[in-house]
Amino acid sequence: MNNFARVCIAFVLALLPVLGVQGVAGAHAVVISTSPAGWAVLGTSPAEVSLTFSEPVELGLATVRMLGPAGDTITTAAPAHAAGRPEVLVVAVPRALSDGTYTVNWQVTSADTHPVHGAFVFSVGQPSTSAALPAPAQTHTSADRAVTLSYGLARWLSFAGLALLAGAAFFVVWCQTGPAVGRRVRVLLASGWWSLLAATVLVLLLYGPYATGRPLTAAADLSLVANTAGTRLGLAVLSRLLLLGLVGVVLLRFLRRADESEATDRQRRRRGAAVLGTTSVLALTWSAASHSGAGDLAWLAVVADAAHLTAMAVWLGGLVVVGVVVRSADALAMRVAVPRFSQVALVSVLVLVATGLFQSWRLVGTPSALIGTSYGRVLLGKVAVAAVLLALGALARRWVQRHYGFPVVSPSDRRRAARGPGDRQVRRFGAVVVAEAVIAGLVLGLTAVLVGTSSAAAELAEREQAAEVAQPVPGEPVIADFDTGGAAGRGKIAVVVAPGASGGNEVHLAVLDERGRQKDVAEVGATLSHPERSPAPLTVPLRYSGLPGHYISDALSLPVSGRWDMSLKIRTSDVDEANVHVSVGIP
Structure with a gap:
């Protein structure tokens, strides 16, 4: 049994411990108390309204809207944090309220960047007898389908762009022989950079409408974009844009000098480390503004998530490059580059298994959560698709071992190595690699869905809270x-x-x-x-x-x-x- 087969088995077995442990990730921000209290009847008008949450909340896209007894909007000050308490949201009421029942609608961004909203009511003097009964459903609406679809596609494009950019760059500096960077690989590098840049801008524009339930046209609202920039996700996206600018400058400089001389082993290791380090820093801009950035062990979860994303980008992006190279490179270049990438793929799978297991334990935790929550079901789908990807990878690795893994000792071995596999065999190998690349795109899509889905732990916690509320x-x-x-x-x-x-x-x-x-x-x-x-x-x-x-x-x-x-x-x-x-x- 070869190493790749052992990794495939480990991938399946690694899921088993998940079924016996309890996750430790926190849920969304939950209102612990309000002032005035819900359904309270006050003798005098309050000077302010405050909400205390279970975790710190951001002000960037936070809104608090007060409706009067007749459904009219009561003008209030902008939301602010209480002094030294980022988990408390305070809104000043600038004028005295007349008698009647008031509805307070609120919306905030949770630590995992998911929007959370709700409502409560209170009365001044005496409750309104003819006012419509307020309910949490009368608060902020969820994002419409156009915004949700557009935001999801932007997330997928950002992952695909990172994979193309990182995979192609690492293949060039680590796997290929000779100084020349082929035209096709240059196109992949440029496509990855531009795709990631465009997707990052789209995420910045679309997150505001997605989080506040506004229509797609609100993406052009500069004030909403400015508010988005003040959130955790906004800061991460702006950091990503800055990093992409620096990466673009370095990439242009490298491509201009790449054809001058062949890299030494020392240069190859240094460049490989630089690509991995840059990819990891870029990956942190996703991890810090995701499920990993919230809850217990957040620092370790962010590191694990960044390593997971880096390994995925290098492996899946490299698959696309191999699919291009096997049709255009000569036999000698393939004999060196393809086995090197095969080793890269093996290490990437090991990293994905280890970090994926940790993430599953933290964000899922229990057997019922795997099949009883949206996050768990999407995760199972991703595991199933990844298992197919691993099976194809095992076939590709066997092909590499058969055609490039033999020792070159005799003159016939040297002739075989110089000749390489036949065109028909290369086409078969290329077909397997293309199939891997297509399935890899589906894996990236499921990853984008997971990023936008509440974690299983959060969903279960919300259900428990709802069950408590449902008690009379x-x-x-x-x-x-x-x-x-x-x-x-x-x-x-x-x-x-x-x-x-x-x-x-x-x-x-x-x-x-x-x-x-x-x-x-x-x-x-x-x-x-x-x-x-x-x-x-x-x-x-x-x-x-x-x-x-x-x-x-x-x-x-x-x-x-x-x-x-x-x-x-x-x-x-x-x-x-x-x-x-x-x-x-x-x-």
């Missing part, structure tokens, strides 16, 4: 999705039972569309039942408040405390109807 808390809103199946039949319904005590209560129902806007429907009905104390469901008498999608029951008497089950009927047309069940708590 007296006086707190309960929100549920509905789908009547018809046109525009999806939305949310929010319920508040106030004050949430045994005896007389007031029920508020708010029907919202998918974008969180108030939605009128044909009919809304509700019943309440107690699993132990209610012999039959109690009908909740609802009246239309006059505002779209808002219904009120003025005097509902609940005789006993405990957990009550509410059945809601939502009808959006004559034939489209859905039933939703939620729980409300009465102490």
Whole structure:
């Protein structure tokens, strides 16, 4: 069994320990407390509104918007950090607020660069009796499909550009013989540099609309670009642009002098180290603004992620170069360059396995997370595609060993080495390499998807938080999705039972569309039942408040405390109807 086969087996076995350990990565920023508290009724107008998060948040793209009882926007100061507390976001309220219920919508960028948003409400004097019930769905909208697709393509192009640039550069300084740099390789180097430059600019322009839920046209908003530049991702992208400028100057200088003389072994090692070092520094601009930059062991995770990306770029980019060289290089050049790259590929795979295992442990952690989260499923897909890539790599390595790995001792060996493999055999090898390069592009695509997907640990933590919120808390809103199946039949319904005590209560129902806007429907009905104390469901008498999608029951008497089950009927047309069940708590 050769070394490459052992690496392939290790690649599969390396995943097994992941199923038995717990990850340590943190989740997104979560609101721990607000001031005023949610659903609080204040005697006087507050001078400021503050939110305390579970981790530091950035100000670059942070927004806090306050809506009044009639849905009007209340002018506030720009968000700021509390003195010495980067996890606390403060917004000053410049004028006294009149009596009524106010909604505070907020949006921040988490430490892993993913946008997080939500809402809470409070009242001054007394709650509004006719205002629409606010809900978290009425906050900031997610990025539309055009922005999401464009931003994803820009991320993929940035990875592809890095792979072309780093792979071609390392192949030139480490693998090839002779001073000449072929025209095709020069084209690959230039394509990699320009692709990475263009993709980096696109990421800078598109991240603002992606994080704030604005349309694609907002990419031209210079103020939004300036705000993006103040975020962790913005600083990383600007650093990448600066590094690319320096790399471009060095690349031009190298290509002008590359044909002067053949490099010595010392120069080859020095140049190889310089290419790897530069690629690693470029890779850090991704790692520092990704999942790796947040949570415990962040410094080690950033280093591991940068090493992972560097190994991937050198290997996958080198595959493209080999696919070009095997059709144009002579037998002697191939006898030296191809085996050298085969060794590079082997080392790259070892690095990918080690760093991938660490990342999987940190960002996934448990067996259920692998198949129960979006991140885990995409990761499994990437592993499956990478396994196919490794299998093709094993075939390519066997071909290299067969045609270039034999010792040159006898005159016939020298003639065989000078002659090289036949054209037909080279074409077969080239076909395998091209297939590897195509699959490598898919691996880069899945990598780009992983970068834009919440980590499994974060997704599970959010589910746990949602489950806690879903427990019936007296006086707190309960929100549920509905789908009547018809046109525009999806939305949310929010319920508040106030004050949430045994005896007389007031029920508020708010029907919202998918974008969180108030939605009128044909009919809304509700019943309440107690699993132990209610012999039959109690009908909740609802009246239309006059505002779209808002219904009120003025005097509902609940005789006993405990957990009550509410059945809601939502009808959006004559034939489209859905039933939703939620729980409300009465102490």
